[in-house]
Amino acid sequence: GQVxxxxxxxxxxxxxxxILAELLLFKEASTTEHCYYHLISGVDIPLxxxxxxxxxxxxxxxYIICRKEEELNIWDYQRLSRFHFPxxxxxxxxxxxxxxxxxFNVDRLKKYNFEFxxxxxxxxxxxxxxRYLISKEKFIVKITRRSSCADEVYKQLLLYNSxxxxxxxxxxxxxxxxxxxxxxxxxxxxxxxxxxxxxxKTVYSxxxxxxxxx
Numbered sequence: 001g002q003v004x005x006x007x008x009x010x011x012x013x014x015x016x017x018x019i020l021a022e023l024l025l026f027k028e029a030s031t032t033e034h035c036y037y038h039l040i041s042g043v044d045i046p047l048x049x050x051x052x053x054x055x056x057x058x059x060x061x062x063y064i065i066c067r068k069e070e071e072l073n074i075w076d077y078q079r080l081s082r083f084h085f086p087x088x089x090x091x092x093x094x095x096x097x098x099x100x101x102x103x104f105n106v107d108r109l110k111k112y113n114f115e116f117x118x119x120x121x122x123x124x125x126x127x128x129x130x131r132y133l134i135s136k137e138k139f140i141v142k143i144t145r146r147s148s149c150a151d152e153v154y155k156q157l158l159l160y161n162s163x164x165x166x167x168x169x170x171x172x173x174x175x176x177x178x179x180x181x182x183x184x185x186x187x188x189x190x191x192x193x194x195x196x197x198x199x200x201k202t203v204y205s206x207x208x209x210x211x212x213x214x
Contacts (some may be wrong), residue, residue, distance in 0.1 A: 002036040002057060016144045018151050022121075023137055026130045038124045047186055047206075061169040062129045065119030066156045076118050080157075081107045084148040108143065114161050118153040125155075129164050184208060 022039065029037055036057045046053065057063075067076075082101050085094060100106075109116070125133075133140070136158055143157075144150040159168065188204045 002034055002038065002054060016141055016147065016150070019140065019144050019154060022151065023134060023140070027134055030127060030130050030134065033127050036124050036126060037130050039122055041122065044122075045188055047188070057124060059169075060126060060167065062123070062125050062159060062164060062167045063169045064123035064125065064155060064159065066117040066160055066168060067119055068117075072116070072118065076153075077109070077116055079118070079149050079153055080143055080147045081109045083108070083146045085146065112143075112161075114157055117156045117160050119156050121151045121155075123155060125159075126167070129159060129167070132162065132164060133158060 025039070026037060048056075083097070083106065085097065087094075133155060140154050140158065144154055147153075159165065184207075186206045186208055188206060189202075190200045
């Protein structure tokens with residue numbers, strides 16, 4: 001089977017605590033083996049039927065966006081390579097810390113010789129990949145403590161620099177982006193609602209244009 005895991009609101013926390021929450025979700029879900037674990041936002045809307053989604057994920061592949069080198073910038077790398085401190089600290093102190101890190105070229109990732117990449121938090125991973133991430137929890141905490149927005153980096157970094165690199169889905173152009181909806185109009189309707197909420201019976205339309213993102 002497959003299981004969907006909804007993460008906490010990302011606006012609440014983008015620190016190691018948020019990453020530990022993700023790992024806890026993976027741990028709890030993987031006590032029973034599933035074919036896939038879909039890490040999604042609590043406000044994501046499926047654009048296809050369950051049958052389509054289940055059939056799509058029958059291949060033994062890990063679906064996680066890993067940006068190419070030319071799509072990355074120095075900030076992406078410095079999310080983990082530099083130390084980041086809470087914003088409530090005096091801005092003058094933070095400024096001095098950043099100047100010192102720049103002066104001494106602080107790089108917390110250098111010794112690991114990682115092939116760096118990043119993507120998004122959301123992913124669809126196999127049981128083996130999830131258990132691999134869980135086995136690396138102590139290391140994940142080590143490299144993401146005092147980081148910034150590392151939830152979009154740590155899964156990619158670990159999987160891309162392991163035996164699971166070859167299992168990451170890529171299209172014929174080598175891209176890992178997989179969200180594709182044919183051009184036209186997509187209609188969205190809520191079929192059920194969480195306990196305590198009413199079903200929104202409104203049918204919403206979403207126009208998808210060729211070569212554009214929505």
